[in-house]
Structures are given as C-alpha cells and as structure tokens.
Amino acid sequence: MATYIAGLFLIVLGFLVVRFPMLLSGYNTMPKEEREKVDIAGLSRMVRSVFIGMGLCLILGTFILSKTGDISLMDILSPIVIFGGVGITVVARQRYTKALTISRFSRYKNLLVFAFLIGFMIYIVYSGMSDKVVVYEDRVQITGSYGVNIPFENITQMEYRETMPDITLRTNGFSLWKYRKGYFRTDELGKVMLFLHSYEGPYLIIHSTTNDPVIINRSKPEDLERLYAEINTKLES
Numbered sequence: 001m002a003t004y005i006a007g008l009f010l011i012v013l014g015f016l017v018v019r020f021p022m023l024l025s026g027y028n029t030m031p032k033e034e035r036e037k038v039d040i041a042g043l044s045r046m047v048r049s050v051f052i053g054m055g056l057c058l059i060l061g062t063f064i065l066s067k068t069g070d071i072s073l074m075d076i077l078s079p080i081v082i083f084g085g086v087g088i089t090v091v092a093r094q095r096y097t098k099a100l101t102i103s104r105f106s107r108y109k110n111l112l113v114f115a116f117l118i119g120f121m122i123y124i125v126y127s128g129m130s131d132k133v134v135v136y137e138d139r140v141q142i143t144g145s146y147g148v149n150i151p152f153e154n155i156t157q158m159e160y161r162e163t164m165p166d167i168t169l170r171t172n173g174f175s176l177w178k179y180r181k182g183y184f185r186t187d188e189l190g191k192v193m194l195f196l197h198s199y200e201g202p203y204l205i206i207h208s209t210t211n212d213p214v215i216i217n218r219s220k221p222e223d224l225e226r227l228y229a230e231i232n233t234k235l236e237s
Contacts, residue, residue, distance in 0.1 A: 003078060007058035014051030018044045043096035047089060054085040076176055131181065131195055133216060135230045140206070142195055142214070146173070146182045150208050152234055157207040160228050164203045164215055165189050178219075189213045204228050 017023050021040045024047065030038070061077045131144035140150045165188035173182025173194065180196040189205075192213045196203075204224055206214045218224045 003058050003062040006078070007055040007062070010051045010055035010058070014048040014055065017051065018048050037097070039096040043093060046092050046096065050085050050089050050092070054081050057081045133195070133227055135227070135234060137234070140231060142216075144181075146193065146195075148193060148211055148214065150206060150211055150214065154208040154210045155206060155235060156209060158228070158231065158235070159203075159205040159207075160225075161203050161205065162201040164201065164205070164217075165192070167194075183212070204231075206231075 013023075021027060021044045024040075024044065027035065027038065027040065027043075058078065058081055061081070065077065131142055131147070134141045134143065138152060140152070140155075142148050142150075165186035167180075167184050168187050169185040171183045171185055171191070173180065173184050175181075178197065178199050180194045182194065184192055184194050186192050190212075192215055193211065195214065195216045197219045198217050201217065202221055202224055204216045204227065206216070208214075216224065216227070218227070
C-alpha cells in the first residue's frame with residue numbers, strides 16, 4: 001500500500017512542478033538574474049515526465065510483483081526507480097541550465113549527496129542480509145537487525161523440515177533476492193520471524209513461550225544441520 005501511495009504522490013508532484021516551478025529544488029533560492037538563464041518551462045516539463053514515469057513504475061511494478069508473488073523484488077523496486085529517476089533528472093537538467101555557471105562547490109556537493117545516498121542504500125541492504133546464529137550455554141542468539149535471544153528454558157518445540165509455511169504477508173521485514181528477515185505472516189503458523197539465506201530447505205523452526213516462531217535456514221544445508229544438532233544437544237543436557 002505504501003508503494004502505491006508513493007507512486008501517486010510522485011505523479012501528483014510531477015504535475016504540481018509544472019504549475020508551481022518554485023517547487024524545484026534550488027530554483028527558488030536562485031537570484032533573479034540566474035533564474036532568467038534557466039529554461040524553466042522545459043525543465044519543469046522534463047521533471048514532470050520523470051516523476052510520472054517513476055510513479056507509474058512504482059504502481060505497475062508493485063501490482064505485477066504482488067500478482068506473481070515474487071516478494072523478493074519488492075524491496076529493490078523503490079530504490080531502483082528512485083535512483084534511476086534521480087540519475088535521469090541530474091543528467092537531463094543540464095540541457096535546460098547550460099547558461100548557468102555551476103561552481104566547483106556545487107558539483108562536489110551534488111556528488112557527496114549522491115555518494116551518501118548510495119552508501120546508505122548499501123548499508124540498508126548489508127544490514128538486512130547479514131545475521132549470525134550463536135549458541136550459548138543458556139540461549140540461542142541471532143545477531144544483526146531484527147536480532148533475537150531465545151533462552152533454552154523457553155523453547156517448547158524445535159522442527160527440522162524440508163519445507164516451510166507459505167508466506168502470506170510481510171509485516172515488518174526485509175526481503176531481497178534469497179534473503180528474508182524480520183516479521184512475516186504465514187498461513188500455518190501466523191506471525192513468525194524469518195532469518196532465511198536461501199530459497200530452498202531445510203528449515204529450522206524454533207517455538208518458544210516468549211517469541212513468535214523463528215524460522216531459520218542457511219545458504220549451506222550442512223550449516224543448518226550442524227546448528228540443529230548443537231541446539232538439540234544443549235536442550236537435552
């Protein structure tokens with residue numbers, strides 16, 4: 001739903017930019033003599049086209065992905081569309097502002113902002129993909145964002161399965177390529193926490209009295225088998 005709203009917002013904003021050019025970043029702070037050097041009509045129309053295109057891509061992309069059930073691409077749709085639109089705008093605006101003298105400071109500032117955005121996206125993706133399962137004497141700890149501690153005394157059941165319940169909804173989680181992490185809803189277990197590194201099984205499901213069911217898998221099945229044996233040994237001791 002949020003992606004649909006963002007798409008509609010971009011489309012509306014695109015039309016508003018043509019009607020109110022002062023909405024364009026930087027244009028409203030330019031001295032009058034500098035504004036006269038800008039083809040504001042052409043620039044605002046270009047921005048409108050890009051914003052409408054971004055909005056339609058978000059709406060149609062989300063609709064298509066929701067119908068195909070491919071939630072792994074949902075999280076990268078918005079960054080791709082936004083960064084693509086920003087890149088097109090930065091390059092295309094040069095033809096409408098050729099008469100302006102752009103200072104070296106402004107160029108560096110734009111590069112720094114763009115680099116910061118890319119770095120921030122890399123951080124978000126990395127933090128969503130990385131986690132580690134550590135078995136202590138008294139608990140299982142899953143590190144990273146959405147990390148959780150599960151005391152052994154609170155574990156009521158542990159399942160080692162080749163399949164997992166079907167996911168019906170992502171409520172507060174991260175999904176990118178084969179990585180799924182955070183809170184999801186399933187048809188069989190209801191609300192669960194996922195820490196998945198692969199599309200394929202096996203899966204380890206930990207039920208406890210203090211947490212939602214936690215479903216784990218690893219890129220290598222032997223790593224999960226080793227983890228299951230280690231936790232099982234602690235539970236039986």
